[in-house]
Amino acid sequence: MTGWLAIAGLGPGDPNMVTPEVTAALAEATDVIGYIPYVARIASREGLVLHPSDNRVELDRATHALQLATQGHRVVVVSSGDPGVFAMAAAVFEALEAGPSEWRDLDIRVLPGITAMLAASARAGAPLGHDFCAINLSDNLKPWGVIECRVRLAAQADFAIAFYNPRSKARPDGLVRIFEILNETCRDDRPVLFARAVSTAQETLRIVPLPEASAEMADMRTMIIVGSSLTRVIDRAIGPILYTPRSAS
């Protein structure tokens, strides 16, 4: 049996946002590896072994996946959203680069998914309709100073900004500081979207002006999108639309 490794994105939660190529890879897999809540989204069946693991063991998980594939297993590593955006694909390639040379002969594919910022943006309207950036606020793997500097430059560049992992247990005051920096730099009342658990039964959306945004509005399941200076809110009886026009003028 020839093994392979697919690193697949499950999208934000709704099964109707999983691409057919991801569904097909899961149907052929012998092993599914990933963080507990993501593996919980995969139906068990005969011939499939589920390997749920805890958070913050990404490199162990990646090594396990590479070993199984080398032994001939058909392995799918699952991430929520897109595996290439703050998720398992980079961890697998870190492990591969540091590992035995035989791993470089493996059949490895990355199967993209609907990443959280695209799902949140779609639900709210189109806040990412013009130039934007994505910043991971988890400081497990990068110094906090780098994050602050990057946020300041992103605001100067007038990007809409999507924040992943906005509430870190290790640094609960980080998001407070981010909003201080944004208020200092932007000096306006651009809209901020707090999109929680998008496409699931727990979904909530909230839009507030930047000066009113506070860290308490986010938890670990929240995606935050801060508009650019051009981002607008259309008021409607059935709920607001948040969008960034295509034109910069």
Next chain:
Amino acid sequence: MTGWLAIAGLGPGDPNMVTPEVTAALAEATDVIGYIPYVARIASREGLVLHPSDNRVELDRATHALQLATQGHRVVVVSSGDPGVFAMAAAVFEALEAGPSEWRDLDIRVLPGITAMLAASARAGAPLGHDFCAINLSDNLKPWGVIECRVRLAAQADFAIAFYNPRSKARPDGLVRIFEILNETCRDDRPVLFARAVSTAQETLRIVPLPEASAEMADMRTMIIVGSSLTRVIDRAIGPILYTPRSAS
């Protein structure tokens, strides 16, 4: 009949990357509206009217869609990739905001798709595995000076940078200037990905060091991803892997 409007992303080209919710919306639609090559991806069937239109008529197309939905049609506006990223969603909301108040009562949904940078990133490895930004190089709708300033700040912030629409007919030398700015600001040989027509039969991938990147390597169907200072290439006999590690240190 109650009309609705869905603004849907068809992904990069491969039908296996179209989400089931987009497929379901297309199956219920009475009308599909979009740029000629995207509408060409929709199979015709009884009860479905296809409305292909030329490039650069986004607001006319959006107005047409809103009018048909108001008249009770079930309308899908199609974009390649994700409709919220440099595509039709923002155009529809621009038209809606400027249009009659009855348009604000319409049932409008945005259905996300696999945007070009995610597809390109997945094919090459995981170059967007750490903080990144997306910049549209078309200057139809923004002054060129804004683009240059934003690229400079993005490089200072050490984002990986995904460039959409890198070759503008209106400004063929724009991409030349972008590479000049990046070489001035970055002063290193970080890798640059040219990913053309990803997921189609015409797909090509090419990775070169920044000092060797040239505008001739891109055309209208190319997505360019410039790595951050941390982005790496893993050499393999079966082809290189491009990725950005999760750690900033």
